[in-house]
Amino acid sequence: MAGEYPEFRLRLPNNGPLAAGRLLKEKGTNGSQKFIVLAGSPVRPEVVPSFAVRVPSAYGLRERKIAEGVIRESETWPGWLETFEDIDCNSPSAAAEILVGRSANGWLEWKTEDGNPLSDYIENLWLGPSRAWLVRGSNVTGLDLVQRMWLPEELVTLAAKHLRQEFGQVASVDQVRAAVEEDYESAATYNQKKQLVEEFHSFIARMRPGDTVCTLSGGILYVGEITGAVEQIESEDGRSNLRRAVQWQGEGYAYDKLPEELQQRLSTQHDVVDLTTVKDLLDGLGMSDADLIEEAEAADRDASLELPAIVARRELELPVPDAELVQSLLVHDVAWLREVRDLLWDDKQLVLYGPPGTGKTYLAMKLAEFLGGGPEQVKLVQFHPSYSYEDFFEGFRPQEDPETHEVAFRLTAGPLRELADLASREGNRHIPHFLIIDEINRANLAKVFGELYFLLEYRRKTVRLTYSGDDFALPPNLFVIGTMNTADRSIALVDAAMRRRFAFVELSPRTEPTSGLLRRWLADEGRDSEPADLLDELNSRIDEADFRIGPSYLMKPGVYRDGGIERTWRTKILPLLEEHHYGEGRDIEKQYGLAALRAALPDLAPDARETGA
Numbered sequence: 001m002a003g004e005y006p007e008f009r010l011r012l013p014n015n016g017p018l019a020a021g022r023l024l025k026e027k028g029t030n031g032s033q034k035f036i037v038l039a040g041s042p043v044r045p046e047v048v049p050s051f052a053v054r055v056p057s058a059y060g061l062r063e064r065k066i067a068e069g070v071i072r073e074s075e076t077w078p079g080w081l082e083t084f085e086d087i088d089c090n091s092p093s094a095a096a097e098i099l100v101g102r103s104a105n106g107w108l109e110w111k112t113e114d115g116n117p118l119s120d121y122i123e124n125l126w127l128g129p130s131r132a133w134l135v136r137g138s139n140v141t142g143l144d145l146v147q148r149m150w151l152p153e154e155l156v157t158l159a160a161k162h163l164r165q166e167f168g169q170v171a172s173v174d175q176v177r178a179a180v181e182e183d184y185e186s187a188a189t190y191n192q193k194k195q196l197v198e199e200f201h202s203f204i205a206r207m208r209p210g211d212t213v214c215t216l217s218g219g220i221l222y223v224g225e226i227t228g229a230v231e232q233i234e235s236e237d238g239r240s241n242l243r244r245a246v247q248w249q250g251e252g253y254a255y256d257k258l259p260e261e262l263q264q265r266l267s268t269q270h271d272v273v274d275l276t277t278v279k280d281l282l283d284g285l286g287m288s289d290a291d292l293i294e295e296a297e298a299a300d301r302d303a304s305l306e307l308p309a310i311v312a313r314r315e316l317e318l319p320v321p322d323a324e325l326v327q328s329l330l331v332h333d334v335a336w337l338r339e340v341r342d343l344l345w346d347d348k349q350l351v352l353y354g355p356p357g358t359g360k361t362y363l364a365m366k367l368a369e370f371l372g373g374g375p376e377q378v379k380l381v382q383f384h385p386s387y388s389y390e391d392f393f394e395g396f397r398p399q400e401d402p403e404t405h406e407v408a409f410r411l412t413a414g415p416l417r418e419l420a421d422l423a424s425r426e427g428n429r430h431i432p433h434f435l436i437i438d439e440i441n442r443a444n445l446a447k448v449f450g451e452l453y454f455l456l457e458y459r460r461k462t463v464r465l466t467y468s469g470d471d472f473a474l475p476p477n478l479f480v481i482g483t484m485n486t487a488d489r490s491i492a493l494v495d496a497a498m499r500r501r502f503a504f505v506e507l508s509p510r511t512e513p514t515s516g517l518l519r520r521w522l523a524d525e526g527r528d529s530e531p532a533d534l535l536d537e538l539n540s541r542i543d544e545a546d547f548r549i550g551p552s553y554l555m556k557p558g559v560y561r562d563g564g565i566e567r568t569w570r571t572k573i574l575p576l577l578e579e580h581h582y583g584e585g586r587d588i589e590k591q592y593g594l595a596a597l598r599a600a601l602p603d604l605a606p607d608a609r610e611t612g613a
Contacts, residue, residue: 007038008110008118010096013300017042017077019099021092021110023118028090030154032209032228032245033122035095035106036086043071043081047101048295050287056250057154058097061089065098090154091227092118093210093247102298103225105130105210122209122229132212132279133202133226136271140239146217149240156213156226156246158203158271161238162187176201199272203242204230206274212282213246214275216266220252223282253285259313261429263460264473273471280312280426314430316477318345318371325370329363330520331513341371343503344479349456351440351494353484354507356576357550358514360483361438363507368434368481380436381415383443389450393417394467411467416452424475433478440482445498456480456501486546487576509539509548518551530601531565537597538573547580549573569594 005023012019019041024034052059065071065087074082089095092106110118135156137145150156162183177197184193207213207226214223228245235241255263262281265273275282284292292309301307321337331337344350352360368378381392389395397412413421416435423433446453451463455474462473482502484494507514519532531554539548553559559568578588590596 005121006112008092008112010099010110011300012042012044012080012100013298015300016044017080019043019083021095023092023110023121027228028245030090030228030245031231031243032091032247035089035092035110037083037089037095037099039083039085040076041083041099042074042077043083043099044101044298045079045081048291048298050291050295051097051101051103053250053286054103055094055097055247057090057247058094061087061094062098062101071098091209091245091247093225093227100298102295104299105225107208107210119210129276130210130212130279131206131208132214132275132282133207134266134268134273134275135203135213135215137215138217141237143239144217145239146215146222150215150246151222151248154224154227154246154248155240156215156224156244157235157240158199158242159235159239160200160232160241161235163200163232163241165232165234171201171204173197173201173205176204195270199270200242202272202274203244207244212275212279213244214282216255217252219255221255221258221266221285222248222252223285224248249286251286258285260460260476261424264462264475267461267473268471269462270471277424277426278312280308284309284313308426311427312429316430316432318432319373321370329366329513330517330524332516332520333512336513337367340367340505343505344371344481347501347503348459348474348476348478349480349482349502351482351484351502351504352507353486353504354514355487355509355546355548355550356485357552358507358509359517359550359552360485360507361436362552364436364438364481364483368436368479371479372432372434377431377433378436379415379419379434380438382438383440383448385442385444387443387448389448389466390414392448393450393452394465396467420472420475420478423478429475429477431477433475435478435480437480437482439485441484441494445495453497453501487580507550508545509535509550510545514550518554521551521555527560531559533601534565534594534597537600538592541591542577544580547577549576566594 004025008021008023010019010021020038021041022036022038024036026034028034047059062071070085070087071081071083074080076082087095087098089098092110093104094106096104096106096109107119107122108117135158137150137157140159145157164179164183180193180197180200184196188196207230209226209228211226212223213226214221224246226244227247231243232241233243255266258266259281262278265275265278287295287309289310292307296307318341321334321341323334325337326334329337340350352364354360365378365380369375372378390397391414393414394411394417395414396409398407399410399412400407419433419435422428423431449456450466452474454463455461455472459474459476462471465472509515518535519529522529522532535549535551535554542548553568553572554565558564574588574592577592581588
């Protein structure tokens, strides 16, 4: 038994003594390669709290060997336990786990005297960071293989009824593709064959011992560790031709209690799905922060550093607006800002709507920067009648090759895809990110959003994208703030689907925070209140609320230079009102001009009327 592989060693925690073991060519009942812990090896006396649940088979073996006296107090290493007989284990990971009392990746933790990991001695075992996978087995041509086979026999399988019996773990994607094209020529459509190539290649060549694997059955998520190389067998019913050994955890996790981002990835409708981007969430399931820290300490990792599994489960938060923000935005009341924040938290999407000049875009940007923690988490786009899905999300765009100068169409991400990718990066998932869509109702919204309309409402689901074919979900930390002009009747209508997905907040000169904004700004600037009096008088003469004039027109430095207010009135405000009353034969200057408005303000001093000060 000892001739094939060198002796491997495992250092126990806190610079403890070295255990010894050997890898066997013989395989266990589930197909994983067996490993022997040699007699005279030290054993950690305690286990982490999660050990019995996360690796029940290793925990049970350890407890049995202690009860049998095979593992007992050591005289060689006081304070430690010791093995007094060789212990036959189903996998290198199980062998490591009974020694250290926690879940362990034996493929990396067992090492030779020279420090080379055991994985170096396994043919075709790719060395690199562990990955995570979802493999579906609850409905394999009508049978739930998870309950029938996978859990009791410690396996994960994949149906490959027509695939030739010649693949090892070194199969390239081209080799798999060629085999699928021939073997499934009449048994699958083009799209089905394309999917089979991806799934077979992942299961055969990309998965490796030490990877995390999970599956769903009856609303429960089961998680385990792959412990063996791929095997290809003759399955009588064709449901389980490709197999890998798995050490399943003792308990499952209710799907509806899982983190939202994990639910998103699990909703991807393929038989084999790469879940590496959410592996840290999987690693932390069923464990408290204290458990994770204790397990890290037992593995001699620095628990003072933030552990990935703890960082991944950080909860998303939106800061609560305070008095300082109220002062900077000149809003009338902190409760109004907090209500807007709560609407964003509940719905993820919000539209600020009102006439021109009511500060919609400015407020959206400043609020997003406050809630997101800075401008780096905020992206702004402006919709227009020619704006499309390809501009907004992704599409094929002509791009010039910098070397050959040839132009070719390449798939290019739009602002929403870019921001979603940024928000979903590891380490960013608890940080709010904001997309501001200025003039959101100027585009054909159904055309621009496409299948993303669904995701605005169902954030825990994924959809297949039109161009890339990727399965995509909007990350839960991505918020959308739109602005909408209600004065232009040609664009003011928004369909019911849009209204159901967004909360709508009015910014109108007739109500706060807009109605008193100019007066507060003038006081803050130390200026006379006449412009606010004139604006109030003007809006009192406009019957339709959507055509009243917002304060932003009078909150610019040019207004307060010599003759500035007259120029603003003549070139900005009166033309809007002329267009509103076009064809009515109304004397706009007589009704809305400065002279008429000033005459209606009896307490305005004559010198102020002349200078506009």
